[in-house]
Amino acid sequence: MKVILRKALPxxxxxxxxxxxxxxxxxxxxxxxxxxxxxxxxxxxxxxxKNNLCSNTVVAIVEGKIIGFCGWALFGIILLKKTLVKFMAYTYSTPIKNIK
Structure with missing residues (x-):
């Protein structure tokens, strides 16, 4: 089984x-x-x-179907009148049997 990783497209x-x-x-x-x-x-x-246009996301593809993805986001939190920048990363995958 060959897995292809690439930047996600909208x-x-x-x-x-x-x-x-x-x-x-x-x-x-x-x-x-x-x-x-x-x-x-x-x-x-x-x-x-759809709304975030799949930005900051990388997909894993098997047999032409996306089976997983990872992404990241920066966001700000205002605390005591200072903006703290936080980083969040996430990974999701599903067994190949579940891909349509």
Whole structure:
């Protein structure tokens, strides 16, 4: 099996969102309240990645399908009148059997 890594393109948002959605359900079922997970929808994941144009994201591709991704973001928090810059990194993947 050959895995290709590349920078995500804006058009990748649907496949990235699918991995994000499936990974949340597979990872957090039994750890988070079921009522919280029921509110997680594929559509909400699609909106996240469609709106940010998949920026700062690298995808892992097998047989033409995105099976995982990693990304990063900088964000600021104002605390005591000072802006603190924070860095957040994330990685999501799903078993190949779950890829459409």
């Amino acid at each position: 058009d990748d948002y649907e496949q990235i969102a699918f991995v994000h959605y499936k990974a949340w359900l597979e990872t957090y079922t039994g750890l988070l309240p079921e009522s919280f997970l029921k509110n997680r929808t594929l559509e909400s994941s699609i909106n996240i990645f």
